[in-house]
Amino acid sequence: MKFGLLVSEGPYTHQASDTAYQFAVAAIAKGHEVQRVFFYHDGVNNATRLTEPPQDDRHVVNRWSALAAEHKVDLVVCVAAALRRGIKEEVLAPGFRISGLGQLVDSGIKADRLLTFGD
Amino acid sequence: MKKFMFVNRKAPYGTIYALESLEVVLITATFDQDVSLVFMDDGVYELVKGQQTKGIGIKNFSPSYRALEGYDIEKLYVDQASLERRGLTPADLLVSVEVLDKQALGELMQQQDVVLSF
Numbered sequence: 001m002k003f004g005l006l007v008s009e010g011p012y013t014h015q016a017s018d019t020a021y022q023f024a025v026a027a028i029a030k031g032h033e034v035q036r037v038f039f040y041h042d043g044v045n046n047a048t049r050l051t052e053p054p055q056d057d058r059h060v061v062n063r064w065s066a067l068a069a070e071h072k073v074d075l076v077v078c079v080a081a082a083l084r085r086g087i088k089e090e091v092l093a094p095g096f097r098i099s100g101l102g103q104l105v106d107s108g109i110k111a112d113r114l115l116t117f118g119d
Numbered sequence: 120m121k122k123f124m125f126v127n128r129k130a131p132y133g134t135i136y137a138l139e140s141l142e143v144v145l146i147t148a149t150f151d152q153d154v155s156l157v158f159m160d161d162g163v164y165e166l167v168k169g170q171q172t173k174g175i176g177i178k179n180f181s182p183s184y185r186a187l188e189g190y191d192i193e194k195l196y197v198d199q200a201s202l203e204r205r206g207l208t209p210a211d212l213l214v215s216v217e218v219l220d221k222q223a224l225g226e227l228m229q230q231q232d233v234v235l236s237f
Contacts, residue, residue: 006235041139080142101146108233109121109150116235 002033004107008118010042011060012053017046020117021063028071035111036074037064038104039096041118044082047075049093061093068095076103121232122153127162128236131181132172137165138180140237145183148190155231156187157224158216159198163205166197166212184214198224 005024009016024034039046051061068075075096077087082098089098108114125144131137147154158166165181172179187195195216202208202218209216219227228234 040143041135081139101143102150104143105123105147105150105152108123108147108235109152114233114235 001027001112002035002110003027004035004104004111004114005037006104006107006114006116006118007037007039007043007046008041008116010045011051013042014118016117016119017043017060017064018058020115021060021067023115023117024067024073028073034071034073036076036103036107038107039075039077040081040101040104042085043118044077044085044087047077047082047093047096048087048091050091051093065093065095078104120151120153122155122230123147123233123235124155124157124228124231126157126159126228126234126236127165128160129165130161131165131170132175132177136237137162140235141180141183143235143237144187144192145190148187148192154192155194155196155227156192157196157198157227159201159224161201161205163197163201163207163212166195166214166216167207168211168213181213187214196224196227 005020007017007020011017053059067073077096077098079098079100127140129136170179170181197216197218199218199220
C-alpha cells in the first residue's frame with residue numbers, strides 16, 4: 001500500500017513525530033511505500049538541523065534524515081507554515097525540502113491512505 | 120477526482136489550526152477535487168458572525184469563509200449538537216450551512232477518500 005503521512009506537531013513537545021516515524025519504519029519493513037511525509041503547523045519544526053537534544057535522547061530530526069537517505073522518503077515542509085516559524089532553506093536538515101501545500105493535496109490524491117499524526 | 124473532507128474542530132483563535140486549515144482548503148480547491156467542510160465542537164465558532172479580534176491583536180480571518188463560494192466550495196456542514204450546545208443557530212453564522220446530526224455526518228465521512236481534521 002502507498003501511504004502519505006501528515007505530521008502536525010513539533011518534535012519533543014508532542015509524540016506525533018515519533019509515532020509517524022515509527023509508523024513509517026514499520027510500514028516500509030512490511031513492504032509498503034511511504035510516498036511522502038508532509039510537515040505542517042508546528043510540525044515544520046521537525047526539519048531544522050539546529051536541533052540538539054541531550055545525548056541520551058533520540059534525535060527526532062536526524063532520524064527523519066536517515067530514513068529519507070535510506071528509503072528515499074520525500075520529506076516536505078510547508079513553506080507558509082515554515083516561514084511563519086523561522087524555518088528556511090538555510091536551516092533545513094538533510095533530506096527535507098520546502099514546498100507548498102499542494103504537496104499535501106498531491107499526497108491525498110496519489111496515496112492509498114493519508115494518515116495524520118497530531119491532535 | 121477524490122473526495123476531501125476538512126473537519127474543523129477548534130476555536131478560530133487560541134491556536135493556529137483553524138487558520139492553517141483554511142489555507143489547505145483554499146489550495147485543495149485549486150486541484151479540482153470534491154471538497155467539503157465540517158464544523159464541529161468549538162470549530163463552529165469559526166463561522167460566527169461579528170468576530171472582533173482587535174483586543175487580542177490577531178487578524179480576523181473569518182471573512183475568508185465568505186470567499187469559499189468563489190472557489191466552488193459550497194458543501195459546508197455543521198454538527199447540530201455542537202451548534203446547539205453553544206447556544207447558536209444557523210442565523211448566527213456568516214455563511215449558509217447545512218446542519219446535520221451525528222449520524223448523517225458519520226455517513227458523509229464514510230464516503231470520503233481523505234478526511235483531514237484540524
